[in-house]
Amino acid sequence: MTKAFYITTPIYYVNGDPHIGHAYTTIACDVLARFKRLDGYRVKFLTGTDEHGQKVAKAAAEEGITPIALCDRNSGRFRALAKGLNASNDDFVRTTEERHVTSCQAFWQRLEANGHIYLDKYAGWYAVRDEAFYDESETRLQQSSQFIGQGGLISGGPVRVADSTGAPVEWVEEESYFFPLSKWQQPLLDFYDANPDFIAPKSRFNEIYSFVKGGLKDLSISRTTFSWGVPVPGNPKHVMYVWIDALINYITSLGFPDESGEFKDFWPKNDPVTLHIIGKEIIRFHCVYWPAFLMAAGLPLPRRIFAHGWWTNSGEKMSKSLGNVVDPHDLVAKYGLDQVRYFLMREVPFGNDGDFSELAVVGRINGDLANAFGNLAQRFLSFVAKNLEGILPAPGAFTDADQDLLRASHGLLAQCREAMERQAFHDAIESVWVVVRAANLYVDTQAPWSLRKTDPARMNTVLYVLAETVRHLAILMQPFVPSSAAKMLDQLAVPETERTFAHLGEAHALKGGTLLPPPVGVFPRYGDPKIGKGT
Numbered sequence: 001m002t003k004a005f006y007i008t009t010p011i012y013y014v015n016g017d018p019h020i021g022h023a024y025t026t027i028a029c030d031v032l033a034r035f036k037r038l039d040g041y042r043v044k045f046l047t048g049t050d051e052h053g054q055k056v057a058k059a060a061a062e063e064g065i066t067p068i069a070l071c072d073r074n075s076g077r078f079r080a081l082a083k084g085l086n087a088s089n090d091d092f093v094r095t096t097e098e099r100h101v102t103s104c105q106a107f108w109q110r111l112e113a114n115g116h117i118y119l120d121k122y123a124g125w126y127a128v129r130d131e132a133f134y135d136e137s138e139t140r141l142q143q144s145s146q147f148i149g150q151g152g153l154i155s156g157g158p159v160r161v162a163d164s165t166g167a168p169v170e171w172v173e174e175e176s177y178f179f180p181l182s183k184w185q186q187p188l189l190d191f192y193d194a195n196p197d198f199i200a201p202k203s204r205f206n207e208i209y210s211f212v213k214g215g216l217k218d219l220s221i222s223r224t225t226f227s228w229g230v231p232v233p234g235n236p237k238h239v240m241y242v243w244i245d246a247l248i249n250y251i252t253s254l255g256f257p258d259e260s261g262e263f264k265d266f267w268p269k270n271d272p273v274t275l276h277i278i279g280k281e282i283i284r285f286h287c288v289y290w291p292a293f294l295m296a297a298g299l300p301l302p303r304r305i306f307a308h309g310w311w312t313n314s315g316e317k318m319s320k321s322l323g324n325v326v327d328p329h330d331l332v333a334k335y336g337l338d339q340v341r342y343f344l345m346r347e348v349p350f351g352n353d354g355d356f357s358e359l360a361v362v363g364r365i366n367g368d369l370a371n372a373f374g375n376l377a378q379r380f381l382s383f384v385a386k387n388l389e390g391i392l393p394a395p396g397a398f399t400d401a402d403q404d405l406l407r408a409s410h411g412l413l414a415q416c417r418e419a420m421e422r423q424a425f426h427d428a429i430e431s432v433w434v435v436v437r438a439a440n441l442y443v444d445t446q447a448p449w450s451l452r453k454t455d456p457a458r459m460n461t462v463l464y465v466l467a468e469t470v471r472h473l474a475i476l477m478q479p480f481v482p483s484s485a486a487k488m489l490d491q492l493a494v495p496e497t498e499r500t501f502a503h504l505g506e507a508h509a510l511k512g513g514t515l516l517p518p519p520v521g522v523f524p525r526y527g528d529p530k531i532g533k534g535t
Contacts, residue, residue, distance in 0.1 A: 005275075013055070014050065025279065027085055030045065030088055030479075034479035046089060048253075052228055052229040055129060091253045108233055108240065111296055117179060119177055129168070130165050179296070181217065184292040199287050267300055276306070338482070346425070346429050348426070351423070366525050371525070372433065373436050376470060385516070392516055393461075405439060406469065408434070408438055409468070412432060415428070435469065474492070475489070476504075493510075
C-alpha cells in the first residue's frame with residue numbers, strides 16, 4: 001500500500017500582504033511535498049488563509065468595506081503567492097468557506113459532548129493584533145509615542161503591551177465559553193515525554209515543555225463583542241475564538257467531520273503522517289492548544305510540528321516603518337524563481353533565524369548554481385555537442401575514480417532522505433553539493449579535452465560517468481529547483497516518466513548512443529548588480 005504524507009503551512013492571516021516569511025514557509029512545505037511524491041508517497045499539501053477575528057473586522061471597517069470583501073481580496077494575494085512560487089499544493093482552504101464552518105461546528109459539538117466546554121465570564125488582557133489572551137504576568141507597561149507636526153515625536157502615556165510581541169493589550173470582560181486547558185497539563189507533558197520529536201527544533205520543544213510545566217489556565221474560546229467569526233452552535237451570539245477556528249483548518253481539508261476517505265488516509269490513529277510547518281511565533285497555539293483540543297475531541301495528534309525561525313534584512317528586523325520588508329514577488333522577478341527557492345532553503349539551517357541580503361543571494365546564484373552545478377552540466381554537454389555530434393557515448397570499463405563518483409551519486413538518496421526527515425533542507429542540499437564538487441574535480445583531473453587526442457575510449461567513459469552523475473543530481477534537486485532540474489534532465493534526454501527516485505541507480509542508467517538536445521545554460525550568472533536600496 002502506498003504510504004501517505006500530509007504537510008501543511010499555517011493558514012496565513014489576511015490582515016496584511018504576503019512577505020518573505022510566508023514565501024519561506026510555503027517553499028519549505030513544497031520542497032517536502034515534492035520530495036515525498038518523488039519518493040513514492042501519496043501526498044497532500046495544504047495551504048490557505050485565516051479570515052476571521054477582531055483584527056479582520058477592524059481592518060475592514062477602517063477601509064470602509066465588508067470583512068468578506070477584504071478577505072476575498074487579500075486571500076487572492078496569498079493564492080497568487082503560492083502560484084508564483086510554483087507551489088504544488090493540493091488544496092487551498094479559506095476559513096470563511098462553508099465546509100470549514102461545518103467542520104468547526106462539528107468539532108465544537110464533539111468537545112461539548114465530551115464535557116470539555118463550559119460557560120463562564122472572561123476578564124483579562126487581550127491583544128487584537130495577536131488575537132491572543134495574556135495573563136497579567138505576560139504583559140508590561142510601556143511608554144507610548146505618537147507622531148505630530150513635521151514628523152516630530154512626543155511621549156504619550158503608558159500603554160500595556162504583551163511581553164512576547166509588544167502588541168498593545170486591552171482589558172476585556174464578557175461572557176465566554178471556556179476550554180478546560182488546565183486539565184490537559186499532565187496529559188500534554190506525558191505526550192511530550194513519549195514523543196520527544198513532536199516539536200522541532202529541540203529549542204522549541206524545550207520552550208513549550210517549560211511553558212506547560214509552569215501551569216496552564218483554562219482558555220476562553222468564544223467572543224461576544226464582535227460577530228466576524230464562526231457562530232457557536234446553539235448560541236449564535238457567541239463566535240468561536242479565532243485560534244480554535246483556525247487550527248481546525250487542518251482537518252477541514254480532509255473532509256472532517258466525515259472520518260472516512262482522506263481523513264482516514266492522512267489523519268490515521270495508528271500511524272500519524274502529518275507535519276505542520278509554522279513560524280516560531282505561533283508555537284503555543286500549535287504545540288499546546290491544538291494537541292489539547294485533539295485529545296479532548298478523541299482525535300489523533302499530528303506526528304510533528306516544526307517551528308522555523310525569522311528572517312532579518314541586513315541585520316535589522318523587517319518592518320513597514322523601516323521600509324525593509326522583502327517582497328517575494330519582487331525577489332523572484334529580479335533573481336529568478338528557482339534561484340530564490342534555492343537560496344531560502346540553502347542559506348540558513350531550517351529552524352534558525354536567518355539574515356537576508358541581496359549580496360548573499362547573488363553569492364549563492366553565482367557560486368553554487370552557476371559556477372558549480374550549472375557549469376558542471378554545461379561543460380560536458382557542450383563538449384558532447386561539439387565533439388560527438390550530440391551523441392552520448394557508451395562507457396568502457398570503469399576505473400576506481402569512475403566508480404567512486406558513481407557510488408557517491410548512488411548514495412545520495414539515503415542521505416537526502418535522512419536529512420529531509422529532520423527537515424534539514426540545508427543538509428540535504430549540502431550532501432548533493434559534496435558530489436557536485438567531487439564531479440567538478442573529476443572533470444579537471446580526468447581532462448576529457450586531452451583524452452580526445454590521447455585516449456578517445458577513455459574520454460567516452462569519463463563523459464558517460466559525468467552524464468550519469470548529473471542525472472542523479474538533477475533528479476534529487478527537483479524538489480528545490482523544479483523548473484531548472486527539469487531543463488537539465490531534458491538535456492540528458494531523460495523521459496518525464498523516468499524522473500522519480502525509483503529511477504535512480506544503475507537499473508535506469510543512461511544509454512550510450514542516445515542523441516542529446518543542443519545544450520542551453522540552466523543557471524546563468526547574475527551580473528554585477530549594485531546591491532542594496534535603490535536598485
